[in-house]
Amino acid sequence: xxxxxxxxxxxxxxxxxxxxxxxxxxxxxxxxxxxxxxxxxxxxxxxxxxxxxxxxxxxxxxxxxxxxxxxxxxxxxxxxxxxxxxxxxxxxxxxxxxxxxxxxxxxxxxxxxxxxxxxxxxxxxxxxxxxxxxxxxxxxxxxxxxxxxxxxxxxxxxxxxxxxxxxxxxxxxxxxxxxxxxxxxxxxxxxxxxxxxxxxxxxxxxxxxxxxxxxxxxxxxxxxxxxxxxxxxxxxxxxxxxxxxxxxxxxxxxxxxxxxxxxxxxxxxxxxxxxxxxxxxxxxxxxxxxxxxxxxxxxxxxxxxxxxxxxxxxxxxxxxxxxxxxxxxxxxxxxxxxxxxxxxxxxxxxxxxxxxxxxxxxxxxxxxxxxxxxxxxxxxxxxxxxxxxxxxxxxxxxx
Numbered sequence: 093x094x095x096x097x098x099x100x101x102x103x104x105x106x107x108x109x110x111x112x113x114x115x116x117x118x119x120x121x122x123x124x125x126x127x128x129x130x131x132x133x134x135x136x137x138x139x140x141x142x143x144x145x146x147x148x149x150x151x152x153x154x155x156x157x158x159x160x161x162x163x164x165x166x167x168x169x170x171x172x173x174x175x176x177x178x179x180x181x182x183x184x185x186x187x188x189x190x191x192x193x194x195x196x197x198x199x200x201x202x203x204x205x206x207x208x209x210x211x212x213x214x215x216x217x218x219x220x221x222x223x224x225x226x227x228x229x230x231x232x233x234x235x236x237x238x239x240x241x242x243x244x245x246x247x248x249x250x251x252x253x254x255x256x257x258x259x260x261x262x263x264x265x266x267x268x269x270x271x272x273x274x275x276x277x278x279x280x281x282x283x284x285x286x287x288x289x290x291x292x293x294x295x296x297x298x299x300x301x302x303x304x305x306x307x308x309x310x311x312x313x314x315x316x317x318x319x320x321x322x323x324x325x326x327x328x329x330x331x332x333x334x335x336x337x338x339x340x341x342x343x344x345x346x347x348x349x350x351x352x353x354x355x356x357x358x359x360x361x362x363x364x365x366x367x368x369x370x371x372x373x374x375x376x377x378x379x380x381x382x383x384x385x386x387x388x389x390x391x392x393x394x395x396x397x398x399x400x401x402x403x404x405x406x407x408x409x410x411x412x413x414x415x416x417x418x419x420x421x422x423x424x425x426x427x428x429x430x431x432x433x434x435x436x437x438x439x440x441x442x443x444x445x446x447x448x449x450x451x452x453x454x455x456x457x458x459x460x461x462x463x464x465x466x467x468x469x470x471x472x473x474x475x476x477x478x479x480x481x482x483x484x485x486x487x488x489x490x491x
Contacts, residue, residue: 098219102227104279105211106234108168111272112208113235115179115265117348119144119201121341122258124328124448130191138324138448140182140198145320145444147202148209149437155206156430164214164281167207172273175204176266183262204269206433213429214281216417225414229359232410235352293424296431307477308415309432311371313439314470315408318378318463320443321450322385322401323347326394328448329456333389343394350402358410367411368478374407375471378463385460408470 120141128137159167181197212228219227252260299305326347330340362370381400387393420428450459 098215098223098227101279101281102215102219102230104275105215105231108272108276108279109208109211109231109234110237111268111275112205112211113348113352114237115175115268116205116208117344118261118265119198120324121327121344122261123198124324125331125337126186126194126258127191128328128331130186130189130194132191135449135452136191137328137452138444140194141324142441142444142448143195143198144202144205145437145441147199148205149202149434149441151203151206152209152433152437153430155210156426156433159207159210160426164210164217165276165279167210168214168276168279169273171204171207172269172276175201175269176273178202178204179262179266179269183259183266186259186262187256206437209433209437210429212413213417213425214279217281217425224417225362225410226359228413228417229355229357229362229410231355232358232406233352233355236349236355237352292427293421296427299419299424299428300431302419303477303480304415305419305428305432307473308412308419309435310412310473311374311408311415311470312412312432312436314466314473315374315378315405315412316436317439317443318466319351319401319405320440321447321459321463322381323398324444324447325451325456325459326398328451329459330391330394332456335391335394339391343391343398346395347398347402350399351406352402354403354406355410358406359414362411362414367415368474368481370407371411371474372471374404374411375467375474377401377404377407378467378470380404382460382463382467386457389456 123140123144124138127140128134131137131139155167155171158170178197178200181200182194183197185191185193185197212231215227215231216224251257252263293299300309323344326343327337327340330343331337358370377400381397381404384393384397384400416429416432446462447459450462
């Protein structure tokens with residue numbers, strides 16, 4: 093059974109996901125800190141992080157179209173080369189103390205990240221219908237390595253180059269991305285048939301009007317938006333509370349573990365208890381994250397909040413990604429996945445940008461309170477889809 097290509101692909105893509113997530117975590121961790129150092133207006137400190145997410149949003153649709161034409165493997169390899177160039181641009185910007193060049197490099201890294209977001213869908217492409225939730229979940233689980241290595245890499249590599257803190261971090265990320273280029277060359281994902289490439293399927297708006305798409309995209313958008321809003325502000329908030337950089341790295345480690353460790357069993361939980369219950373559990377975990385953050389400013393408060401934030405994001409995002417695979421045919425998957433991810437990362441970029449503005453103008457409590465209406469919204473959205481799904485199951489003919 094384990095000789096099936098789906099297991100080979102999931103293993104390789106999980107390793108690539110772990111390396112990508114390690115770089116992503118490091119980028120997000122050091123981005124706001126370096127932004128605060130280089131920006132003359134400190135409210136723009138999170139702009140380098142926002143630039144990464146904006147680049148991801150802008151490239152999601154082109155990335156899907158490129159991979160529809162040249163295949164997943166070629167797309168992933170080309171993106172890794174672009175990512176290495178982006179990290180080197182960030183290193184040059186830090187060396188020259190040029191804030192706006194740093195943002196350009198971060199935007200380029202975002203282009204690379206857009207392709208990496210399709211790792212989970214690439215695993216699903218070659219998986220049997222029964223294995224798809226677990227394939228997505230296991231690839232996402234590769235990111236748990238980032239929980240241990242990401243902040244550790246950021247902290248331990250920041251002084252590799254004497255006198256220029258964090259320059260070594262960007263150089264390390266460039267090398268890590270080239271390792272991904274080599275590994276992803278061994279992935280074997282079947283390309284669309286000639287008939288599927290010519291068949292564009294239903295109009296995109298028709299697909300997007302489906303309740304399943306609305307629930308999938310809505311839950312993913314809100315989960316990523318809340319995560320971006322709260323996580324981006326955390327290193328800056330901890331520094332404002334006089335916590336050392338090493339402790340901020342420790343807290344982000346727990347956040348990333350919360351994001352990806354549940355993926356070892358999220359797919360199994362979805363199969364056992366159903367999407368609705370798991371996604372509602374994700375919303376409850378987000379609420380607990382906000383409650384912990386509002387309870388105090390000790391390191392434990394930050395750590396528990398970030399851990400619950402990661403778990404809530406996981407349950408909602410893996411659930412939304414799994415639901416999305418039920419929305420489209422093979423010929424429609426490119427545009428459907430692209431529309432989904434564009435909406436997700438446009439929301440994420442907005443959350444990241446607002447994070448810095450709210451933090452410096454109103455304080456960390458206001459940042460956390462901003463998440464509450466979003467949590468209520470995603471809860472109502474999942475409950476709404478649950479009623480629709482129950483009605484569909486009731487109306488389905490029995491054999």
